[in-house]
Amino acid sequence: MPAAAAAPAPSAQARADLERILADPEEPVVLFALEWCEFSWSLRRLFAEAGIGFRSIELDGPHYRENDRGGDLRRALAERTRAATIPQVFVGGQHVGGATETMDAIRDGRFRACLQACGRDMRTDGIGDPHSFLPTWLQPRPARAAGRG
Template sequence: MDQDTAPGTAQPPITLYTSAICGYCVAAKTFLRSRGLEWDEVRIDLDPAERERMVARTRRSTVPQIFVGDVHVGGYDDMMALHRAGRFDALLQPATDGRDA
């Protein structure tokens, strides 16, 4: 998806650690797609080194594991809880350096 954004206002990247046989992974991607968001998908079932990297980053072995920028959101249920609480969109805002506060 091509989105016009001003320099320095891009949303943080979204990373999903997933596997092929995972209903929650499909649900997470469906939710993100419904919001018009893009993500990088890391298939841990295809690359054991990526599985190790995910476990080291998250201390969890289940998928999906979702990151917005460097923020570990957690799994699908965690992401939906943030969304229902109105806090998921805040993670999508561009990072600021604190000078415009």
Template sequence: MVTDPDRPVVLFALEWCEFCWSVRKLFAAAGIEYRSVDLDSVAYQKDDLGGDLRAALLERLGVPTIPQIFVGGRHLGGATETFDAFNDGSLKALLTEHGVAFDPEMKKNAYSFLPNWLHPR
């Protein structure tokens, strides 16, 4: 799932998760195409495939949180790491390295996509 060169950006998410939606909003604003693997969606409920994938992510990464983002097979991290990488330019460099188009003019602080109930960082 994370090494498909035609879809190098992969978001492991939960449909109801506000942090996942924050990353989705950032990606939409920046024009970043991605594959979303919604672990709690109907498509991943059969035989608990979503649960199995989540367990595999925990085993591989050592972190239990969702979302988890990969670019070109490389683990970027969760929402915080993705926002930091966008803000410091390292995500843009990684996207460029893997031929992923994005809007270079989008300069908005990635943390502005977090839910309003969170305290600002």
């Protein structure tokens, strides 16, 4: 069985685009997402509920489809973060992580501290557990009564 081909390295342009996106002080919170991804949807809902302004880079969106621009940017992102999964979140140019790492950072206050270092803030009241924004198929199911199946 032949070995799988390694993904090509990101282009210099993709690396430069990534650095430019992450260095923008007007949009310090950046969500690299996929349009169809439930975990990306979860973070969008959580950010909206918490009043967190963010820039969403839809790697599979129409703006990034031509000449595999989104794929190239995704390779640059993976090179920088050492994470192949999407979504990935940055605040003030610093990598926070994927969906669950971002939710953990919101829960323990690290995310808010990063926001405040950029002159931004978020609402925490009424949000509850950030992990409750994950897809419902990941949520714990209530125990069933004995004798019911």
